[in-house]
Amino acid sequence: MTNDTLLSVKDLKVYFPAGDGIARAVDGVSFEVRRDETVCLVGESGCGKTVSALSILRLNPVPPAEIAGGRIMFDGQSLLKLDEESMRRLRGKHIAMVFQEPLTSLNPVFTIGDQIGEAVSIHENIGTEALHRRCVQLLKSVGMPFPEQRLKDYPHQLSGGQRQRVMIAMALACAPRLIIADEPTTALDVTVQAQILQLFKSIQKKRSMSLLYITHDLGVVANIADRVYVMYAGAIVEQGNTVQIFRHACHPYTQGLLASLPSRLKRGKRLYSIPGVVPNPAFKPKGCPFHPRCPYAEPVCREEFPEMCDYGDGHLARCPVLFDKRDL
Numbered sequence: 001m002t003n004d005t006l007l008s009v010k011d012l013k014v015y016f017p018a019g020d021g022i023a024r025a026v027d028g029v030s031f032e033v034r035r036d037e038t039v040c041l042v043g044e045s046g047c048g049k050t051v052s053a054l055s056i057l058r059l060n061p062v063p064p065a066e067i068a069g070g071r072i073m074f075d076g077q078s079l080l081k082l083d084e085e086s087m088r089r090l091r092g093k094h095i096a097m098v099f100q101e102p103l104t105s106l107n108p109v110f111t112i113g114d115q116i117g118e119a120v121s122i123h124e125n126i127g128t129e130a131l132h133r134r135c136v137q138l139l140k141s142v143g144m145p146f147p148e149q150r151l152k153d154y155p156h157q158l159s160g161g162q163r164q165r166v167m168i169a170m171a172l173a174c175a176p177r178l179i180i181a182d183e184p185t186t187a188l189d190v191t192v193q194a195q196i197l198q199l200f201k202s203i204q205k206k207r208s209m210s211l212l213y214i215t216h217d218l219g220v221v222a223n224i225a226d227r228v229y230v231m232y233a234g235a236i237v238e239q240g241n242t243v244q245i246f247r248h249a250c251h252p253y254t255q256g257l258l259a260s261l262p263s264r265l266k267r268g269k270r271l272y273s274i275p276g277v278v279p280n281p282a283f284k285p286k287g288c289p290f291h292p293r294c295p296y297a298e299p300v301c302r303e304e305f306p307e308m309c310d311y312g313d314g315h316l317a318r319c320p321v322l323f324d325k326r327d328l
């Protein structure tokens with residue numbers, strides 16, 4: 001952890017009861033977000049991205065979730081030890097979250113103005129006129145056309161992209177130091193996705209804040225990330241900056257994800273997809289959890305889950321088999 005580190009998650013474990021057993025949804029995850037950078041957490045569906053993100057704000061329902069271990073530090077504070085009142089103050093004020101489906105996050109019976117106004121006044125005591133000006137300015141800052149009129153609208157009167165802009169405006173309401181965005185463009189059509197992604201990029205730069213962006217889409221990662229953590233079956237299997245991950249991927253899972261990316265060169269050819277599926281967290285295979293799907297698996301891979309191998313300059317991958325082959 002350096003002075004630059006804003007958020008540090010160390011060896012986080014989040015378990016759920018599953019029949020007679022335990023689902024180890026997040027099983028020893030460590031990652032960092034530095035000041036003024038965009039970090040992407042990427043992996044297939046079910047690998048534990050959302051559970052990890054919700055843990056930061058302590059939004060996983062406990063029970064059924066159990067924080068079985070780990071430490072989360074945000075700007076010098078240990079979040080898992082904070083009392084509920086301090087945690088409430090932190091949410092929205094210093095860390096804000098934007099979710100996938102804006103319609104379910106907005107309240108259908110209140111206007112957009114009411115809801116953005118609420119997000120501002122939870123943490124700040126300002127008069128009605130100043131509040132109105134602030135709401136207009138927030139909507140402008142997220143590129144909403146005709147912000148004055150939009151404030152009087154109800155959520156169902158807006159398009160999906162406009163609703164996501166409202167959610168981002170609400171997230172920005174108190175100038176947080178970190179925004180966690182969990183698949184914020186997945187429910188939108190392709191052109192709108194690109195616009196919202198662009199909006200996140202420009203906001204992050206303009207406001208010098210940190211962004212933890214969660215997605216299953218490596219195309220999005222390439223577009224937005226400074227650094228990347230690749231997650232598989234509740235664990236981080238590779239981490240590095242964008243060039244390290246996209247040009248020199250060292251974990252077979254990352255390589256498989258990259259090979260599955262559509263590209264112009266592959267047009268007309270059948271797209272590769274990694275065989276098999278992400279294991280159910282209650283029945284993870286022993287050893288490296290990727291071994292049933294891995295083209296390089298060796299007998300030792302079925303025995304133990306290896307530690308990270310260090311490729312230098314912050315590039316780590318949890319696969320000793322390819323590490324040993326690197327200079328061959």
Ligand SMILES: Nc1ncnc2c1ncn2[C@@H]1O[C@H](COP(=O)(O)OP(=O)(O)OP(=O)(O)O)[C@@H](O)[C@H]1O
Pocket residue numbers: 016017023025043044045046047048049050051052064065216280281
């Ligand atoms: N409340 C819960 N009770 C039981 N299991 C849960 C609960 N929430 C999540 N899980 C399990 O934890 C695992 C990780 O889920 P998570 O939602 O973090 O995946 P994800 O990587 O965000 O996937 P997606 O890309 O589909 O959003 C899944 O197997 C999921 O079924």
Ligand code: SF4
Pocket residue numbers: 251252253288289290291292294295296297298301306318319320321322
């Ligand atoms: S440790 Fe073995 S199974 Fe796991 S990714 Fe490396 S080669 Fe594949």
Ligand SMILES: [Mg+2]
Pocket residue numbers: 049050051182183
């Ligand atoms: Mg998710």
